[in-house]
Structures are given as structure tokens and as C-alpha cells.
Amino acid sequence: MSLLQLYPALCVSDVVWVVALFALLYGLVYAGERRDLVLPPGPTPLPIIGNLLNMVGADPHIRMTQMAKKFGDVYQVWIGMEKVIVINDIDLAKEALVKNGDDFAGRAHLPTTDLLSNSGMGIAFADYGRGWRIHKKLTHNSLKMFGNGMQQLESRISEEADWLCSHIAASAGRPLDPYLGLNVVIGNIISSLCLGKRYHPEDPEFRTIVRYNEGLVDTVGKDGLIDVFPLLAKLPNATVRKMKECLELRNKVLSKNIEEHRATYQDGKIRDLIDTLLKAQAEAVMASGHRALRHLSDQHILITVNDVFGGGMETATTTLRWILLFLVHYPEVQDRIQAEMQQVLCANDPVRLSDRERLPYLEATIREVLRMRPVAPLAIPHVTIRDTSVGDFDVPQGTRVMFNLWAIHHDERHWTDPATFNPDRFLDAKTGQLLRGGSFLPFLAGCRGCLGESMAKAELFLFTARILRDFRLELPDGVSPPSLQGRYGVVMAPDRYDICFRPREEQL
Template sequence: MAWLLVAPLVLAIALTLYLRMRSARRLEGNRLPKCVPALPIIGSLLSMRGTMQPHILFHDMQQKYGELFAFMMGPHYTVIVNNHKHAREVLHKKGKIFSGRPATVTTDILTREGKDIAFSDCTPAWRFHRKLVHSSLKMFGEGSASLERIISKEANSLCEVLTDNQHVSINMAPELTRAITNVLCTLCFNSSYKRGDPEFESMLKYNKGIVDTVAKDSLVDIFPWLQLFPNRDLQILKKSVAERNKFLNKKYNDRKADFNADEEKDLMDSFLRAKRNLENNDTHAKEVGLSDDHVLMTLADIFGAGVETTSTVMKWMVAYLIHYPEIQKKIQEEMDNIIGLDSRPTLRDRGRLPYLEATIREVLRIRPVTPLLIPHIAMEDSSIGEYTIPKGARIVINLWSIHHDDNEWPDSDKFDPGRFLDEEGQLILAPSHNFLPFGLGTRVCVGEALAKMELFLFMSWLLQRFSLSIPEGHSLPDLQGKFGVVLQPNKFMVDTRLRDVWLKNQQVSS
């Protein structure tokens, strides 16, 4: 039986050597990026030994290999992009050429083999689904009163929970996640959850299982044949995805049973309506892939990615405001002077609160929620700058490097919202081409506008009422973070106290 275990290894070695020889002959005479030393089968993986996180490791490797270099991720030829000029070329100028996505074991499990938006190739189905999401979001009017009401309602609910937990240190992460989850649930399913709801607790559990195990360049994604062996992370992922699918299927089947084509309440209604309209055009329906699987995976994408990314940015924001109480105080002084304590923040205030906006942007810069963007695939032989990039190469944009380039961001490890303000304290829209928190071009984040609205409204509502600090006896939040599908801050406790000026104003008002 031993040959059953050895055979895949032998085949992998042979295939790796064959592909390298064929690629070398085809690209002979071209200038390829300098490659980190690689061994047969494992490629350059020995360079990743130790505890350093990959985005920081790749950032440091620039000193030896240049801003653009190659890295053999096992048998996969991967190009690491560390500067904004090359990133813009990949994402925007040659966005279609580099629009592919690699199929991996974990993402195939997550997306039913690429039937979503984030991890699928740039196909007619992908374009149709993305366009459908855009048009459906416009149903709520991005930036209009309708969407603003949804977010403000959840911001108020979050503030009420924190008010009820005065004088008790709290882990804000579940509450922030619940608030963002309810915004997405309203948009996707026209439903929301109260604190402690069993279904919400189940969602938290399976979502953590997915976040901890998917798209982390784990060995099974690099060497798919490792699926033959017991794999704890893979089992956790499969179980978590099964729970997620059970939840989505219930929502979907319930909605199909009472679907009203004349009333669009949420994204699910939009998808069901589009699906019904295509049923009489079998050819086009097949081309765009509007099957039940595609609808469910696209909803899962919007829901999952929208919750995890935005709630993570809010966690980082709270962590940094605890570290820098003077910045927190300055935001509150700005809000007191501009909005006061009797009015609630609205989207109209975004242009009037430049320091708060600058602080949000500085958090997005210094701790990019996805420090390594989802890899792209070269759909044909092409180039980045002066270097030849072969068809099939994986391209990884190291957003961490781009946001920590000391030439563009002096003293880049310093938290300084002033980077985004001019001498008069007004917001600078584009202080540097190196600011790409939502990506760019063909694959730009579909939820960018929604995320910006959520971050502004949630943080302005919170900071108008509360002062955030570290509880007595607790350490300051760790700012290193834990690398995964997103860069998560480690758990930390917060003392959320109603501001004295807020309490006085409430007493006077009553």
C-alpha cells in the first residue's frame, strides 16, 4: 500500500520538472523577475520558515530581490508585486489580462468550484453577477436615505448595547460583527438579529471556521494531493461551509416559496427576479450561470466578505484609538464643534468631519484588511514593467508593502491621520497613488461604497457618545494582528464609558 502514498509525490516531482523545462524553453531570451531560490517540489517555501507573516516577509525581501520578484509557491510560479506602479499596471492598465483567479482546494470548497464573485475567473457569468450586485445595491441607493437608515439603525442598536454594559469591560468584536451582520442581512435577506440569537451565534461559529482555514496558502492549496491525508483544517472548513450552506439554503427556499416579483425587498429578490427573467432564455441563462448554486454563492460572497472585512477594520480602528487617546479626543472635539450632541451623525457630515475621515483612511492604510490581495492569474503571456510574465503565473499584490513604502509614506509605521489632511486641516482625496485599500480596476471591491458608509456612520455614532479605553489591569491591544483571509487583531477588552459631556447633555435634555 505504500506505493499509493509515494505515487502522487513522484508524479508531482515529474510534473514540476516538466513544466519548468517547458516554461524555460518558451521564455528563453526574455527578462523574468529575479526568483527567490527554489528547490524541486517545495519551490521557495523554505524561505517562509519562522514566525514572520508572509506580507511582512515579502516586504522585507525587496531589499534583496527588488520590488518585483518571483517566488515558487511549491510548483506555482508566483510574482510578488510590492509597489504601486506595478500594482496599477496589473489591476488597471492590464486588468483584463491579469483578471484570472487560481483554483485552490479551499476556495473550491467555499465557492462550489468558483461559482461566486471574489474567487471565480472573469467570465460572462462573473460579469453578469457583478453587474447584478451593483444594480441591486442601487435599489437601496448607495448613499441615499434608505441605506443610511439601515446602517444608522444598527449603529444606534450597538450604542444601546454598549450603554447597557457600562462599568463592565467588554470584548467589542462580537458586537461589531453583529452590527455589520445585521446591515448585510437586511440587504441580502431583509432580516436582522438581536443579541444572543442562536442563529446569529451559529453564524459567528461557522464564519470563524471559514476565516481561520480558507485562502491562507495552506499546504493543501499548494499541493492538492495532500487531501489524501488527514487534515484538521480542511475538516473544519468543510463542516463550517456545510453549516453556512444550510443557513443559505433555508433563507433561499423560504424566499422562493413566497417570492413576489413586483416587490424587491433585498438582494435575494433581485437575484430571483433576474433568474426568472432568464428562464425563458435557456442559452443566455446557461452562459451567465444563474443557477441556484451561483445565486447562493454570490450571496455568500457578499454576505461573508462584507461582514468580515468591515467589522475587522472597525476592530482595528478601536484598537488604534485606544493606543492613541489624543487622536480619539481630537475626533470628538471636531464632532462636538460641527455636529454637537443634540443631532445624530449623517452621511451629509462626511465632508464636515475631515479628521474622522482621515483617521479611517489611516487605519485602512496602516492595517490593510487584506495585506495580500487575492491572487490574480495571467491569462496570456504579458509583462509588468520591464519584466516578462508567463501565461498562468500567479500575481500577488502585496498591499502591505504598498501602504508601508517609506518613500510615499514617511515613517510609515507611525499612525498619523494627518497624512490625509492639508495644512488647513481639510481632507486630501489622494495624497498618494500608494493608497489602494479596496483594490483597483476590474477586480475592485464591489462593496467599497457600502463599506465607507458603514465605517463613517458606525464610528461617528460610537465616538459621539463613548470614550474608548483599556480596562484597568489589561494590556493595550496587540497591533501585530493574525494573518489569514483577513488580517485580524487579536482579542482585546475595551472600557466603553459614556462621555461626561454626553451624559450632561442628556440630563439637560430630559
């Protein structure tokens, strides 16, 4: 049956006009590239939707990895009417992120990220510029992830590890979902750094924080069409509505904490990140008047605190859940880690960050989990702030760029049998010591690299070591191993699961 038979009222001239309109649109959007540029290859886009059909059938990071096998380590796709360059190789990623880091340091303005960041405030979703540099420097100085700062962080993690192991021990070996306990301890570490307080698990404010964080993780990235076709965000939409409800809760909690800090702030006594930002705000106002609020308003402070709090809480919790899940799947890895710890540590000795070099297999296991299941397989998209290049290709100013960490971490040119869980790949076969480098970039790199990298590494090592020192991880009787597939979203997380924490009979 022909088109004219289906629509008898549609004349031939109408069809011609429609075809002509689509051809014009295609030419303006997709074919209007500068002829003097050497652009990456990629699939041919369709009008309006671009290459969205090429993404059907698998999670985006999987489909983009498959496309790299056809089009190469750098290729371009059209997400709707937006051109996106995808980088799938470790050396090219480092070229863009480190060697030419400033060129690739911009951020895209998307409906969901604009909602999260109040149109580009804070650190995570702020565009490259003076405001972003101010907040990054203040945050870096406040976290103090070096010297005495690392010692204080280690002490805080150890205190939370005590609580976590007590919480686990109370389960008496019965099936337990580790999600809540991990959320509490990671949340309290980041809360102490940002808000200067520790929450009881049943504290109403803490439960609100957990609720809005879970809501944002559940909504951001869930309805990807909103970011592809921004006009959809203007229409009635359950995802956007839930996101806005969560953001209202977030703003209420953080505004309350900011005002409490303002009321109790004492000059010269910096307690946490909020105090650091309020001090900078006051000094800037004294020096420049209210013009300083262009970058240091209360709303800017709120968004920066949220970026550190929300980002640090969700990513570390998710990674620890992946670690525990892989250890349940691979009991022989557990055995080897515990044997290593028993050989290195004295009975009941606390595990310290200084033990990382003495426990290389434990550290290698953590790295292998980060390789196998990067929390953000495609990271946060970057945008070029000037004409630049990567590899043999030109990248015009304003181009969105994605770093496919999944492809980088599963690159067969660098890893033997990359789909297999094997911590030994991070160890020297002769010395047994940790190997550096490799096709491995879990925290990105360069000026947009993760500010909390040192803190995250400390949390992952100390919590994992303490749990394995005190407990044996097993599946409940008659229960099949939980899936290692993961759910793609703002973070790639495993499904919720229960495991049994059996107290170890012998103490190290």
C-alpha cells in the same frame, strides 16, 4: 558522516538516479521558461518546494516586503511548483489593476477556494468570464450604492448604531469585548441587503451564521500547504474536515433562505439580493431554457449571496475592531476627533455621511488604520488571462499574481516613517482638508476591486463617529494595551480584547 554511511544499502548508482531525477524535475518546472521573455528577478527555487524556505520566520506579507528590498518592486517566487509574481508598488499595481485590468482579472483554482466557491462559482473566487460578469452586474445593481440606495444604507447603519450604543451603554463602563456587538450590527446590515431580514443577537440562525463564518476564517489560509501541494487535501486533514463542516452549515442556512424567498417572491417587488438573483434566474430560463442554469443555478445564487454576506461581514467587523484598538492605543487621537466633532456638530445631532468633509481628521484616522492594517495584506491572488506585462517585465498567460498591499501601504518612498500611526499624513498641512491619492489601495481597484467599497466606507465612518460621540474608549485598570501585531489568515485580525466604554459627560 556521509550519505552512504547513513544509508549503507543505498548504492552509488541509486544516488546518481535520485540526483538526476531532481535535476530533470528542476529543469522541467523551474527552468523551462520561454527565452524570449523578460521575466522579473527572484530567489533561486529548490526542487518541489520552490522558495518556501524563503518565507520562513515571518508572516507572508512581511517576508514578501523584505524580499522586495532585494529583488525590486516586481519579482517572482515559486510557491511549491507554482510561479507567483509579486507586485509591491502603487503605480505598478494600478497599471495591472486598472490600465490592464482585464489581463489580470483571472482567479487561481486552489483546493480551499474551490471548496468555498463550489469550484469557482459566485464573484470572489470565480474566474474571469461570462458567469462572473453576470453575477457582478446583478450584485452591483442590487446593492445600489448610489443615490437613494446610499440614503437607505445610511438609515440602516444609523438604526444599527442606535442598537450598538445601547448594547455598549449596558456595559456601564465595565470591560467589554466589542467583537459580538460589531458582528451583530455589521451582520444585520449585510443581512438586510442579502436576505431582507434583521436578526436578534440570540437568534439561532444568526448564531449559526456567526459560527460558520468564524470557522471558515479560522481554517481558510490556516493550513497553507494544502494550496501549495493540493494532493494533501485528499489525505485525512483536520483543517479540511472543519472547513467542510462549516460549509455544510452555510449551505443549509442559505438554501433555506433561498427557498423561503422563492415561495414568497412577488413579480416586480425586489426585496434584496436573493430576489434579484431569482428574478434573473427565472428570466433566463424563460429566454434560454435550462441552459441558463449554467450560470444561474441555485448553487450559483447561494455562492454569490455567501460572497457578499461573508465578505462584507468579516472585513468590516475586523476593520472596526482595528479602529477601536488604535484609538485605545492613541488617546490623543480620540481627543482630537471628539474636539472636531464637538466643533462641527450640534448637540445630539445625528452624524451623517454628508459630515465626512466636515470631519476630515476622523476620516483621516480611518484611512490611517486601513493603511496600517489592511485586512487582506496580500489580497486574493489574481491570474493573467492572456500574455501581458507590468513595468518592464513580461507576464505570461496563466501566471498567478499577488498584490502586496502591506508593502504598498508601508512604502518609505511615499510615506514618512510608515510604521508610525499618524492620521495627519492624510491631511493637507495648510488647509487641514483630506488629501487624495497616495500609496494607498485598501479596496484594490479595477474590475476586481471590492464591490462593497462604498458600503464599507459608510459603515466605518458612521459607526466610528457614533461611538466616539457617545463614549470615551479606555483600557481596563491595570491591563496592558492589547497587541497591534495581528494574526495573519484569510483576514488579518487583532486578538480578542476588552476595553471600557465610558459615557461622555458632555453631549455634542
